[in-house]
Amino acid sequence: MLDDIDQQLLQSYQRDFPLTENPFQEIGAALGIEEEEVIHRYQRLQEEGFISRIGPLVNHAKVGASTLVAIAAPPDTIETNAEIINSYVEINHNYLREHHYNLWFVVTAKDEARMHTVISEIESRTGCNALVLPMVKSFYIDLGFKLWQ
Amino acid sequence: MxxxxxxxxxxxxxxxxxxxxxxxxxxxxxxxxxxxxxxxxxxxxxTDVLNRFGVIVKHRRLGYNANAMVVWNIDDEHIERLGEKLAAEPSVTLCYQRPRNLPHWPYNLFTMLHGKERSAVIRILDDIRARLSIDSDYDVLFSTRCFKQRGARYF
Known part of the structure; x- marks a missing residue:
């Protein structure tokens, strides 16, 4: 179970993680607990799968080349096609969704040329035409995910 | 250096x-x-190279199991106004304009909605459509399986 301290560790430091040499000490001071306990709790939250990491969330528009892509995979090919897609290091998200276009993935590469190579290879290996949907504009400002009201 | x-x-x-x-x-x-x-x-x-730096939570692990990509076909002349309004909704995470790809794909605005169950997501969506008076076509694509989710590898 997550107590109040766990909830604050998850909620409050998605965006304003202290940029100091001892960030966990500063968080501890803010929450009234020892640095050691902050570290122990974050390690546990990571082990138990509540956090993936503490680090940067990169703005796709400013670094490298990326796009959302969808294919309409025939139902009996979903597993094998998902494996083909996942085999590329350039894929960081790959979801099955309820729609005619059922496999949705994000390609992120060092440049446009590599991004298009990956998409072409996936098209030829899966036999599916790719719907390529690059971001035109972001209206969203990422403040982290509001977990508790 | x-x-x-x-x-x-x-x-x-x-x-x-x-x-x-x-x-x-x-x-x-x-x-x-x-x-x-x-x-x-x-x-x-x-310099906005990073959207943020901090704790990256796995919201599925926290019980947010209903995750919908809601896509909208918004008239081009209204996309700025509605994009900004949808982005400001507390339940919306991500709000991107993307190109249509006719005739296969008519939608040009992409949002993500999360809830603990599907009915909650649909309630939130109906509420947003009513409050913002959005009568554009839309579609709801719930995710049913995650094959891969991790931070991007750029280099």
Whole structure:
């Protein structure tokens, strides 16, 4: 179970993680607990799968080349096609969704040329035409995910 | 010497170690001080190369199991206004304009909605459509399986 301290560790430091040499000490001071306990709790939250990491969330528009892509995979090919897609290091998200276009993935590469190579290879290996949907504009400002009201 | 921002981002892709001095290894790797690493990260935030720097939660693990990509076919003349309004909704995470791809794909605005169950997501969506008076065509694509989810590898 997550107590109040766990909830604050998850909620409050998605965006304003202290940029100091001892960030966990500063968080501890803010929450009234020892640095050691902050570290122990974050390690546990990571082990138990509540956090993936503490680090940067990169703005796709400013670094490298990326796009959302969808294919309409025939139902009996979903597993094998998902494996083909996942085999590329350039894929960081790959979801099955309820729609005619059922496999949705994000390609992120060092440049446009590599991004298009990956998409072409996936098209030829899966036999599916790719719907390529690059971001035109972001209206969203990422403040982290509001977990508790 | 300036720290190469691409190399710094690459070095942080798996996250910081959770220990008293999480920047020590990066300082060694880049042959600089911890404070210089910290300043470089602050600069990447200030220049919008990073959307944010901090704890990246797995919301599915926290019970948010109903995750819908809601796509809209918004008249081009209204997309700025509605894009900004949808982005400001507390339940909306991500709000991007993307190109239509006719005749296969008529939708040009993409939002993500999360809830603990599907009915909650649909209630939120109906409420948003009513309050913002959006009568455009839309579609709801619930995710049923995650084959891969991790931080991007750029380099």
């Amino acid at each position: 300036a720290i190469d921002s691409e190399k710094l981002i690459a070095a942080m892709q798996d996250g910081l170690p959770i220990c008293p001095h999480p920047y020590t290894n990066l300082a060694k790797q880049f042959a600089c001080t911890e404070q210089e690493i910290i300043s470089a990260i602050a600069e990447l935030k200030d």
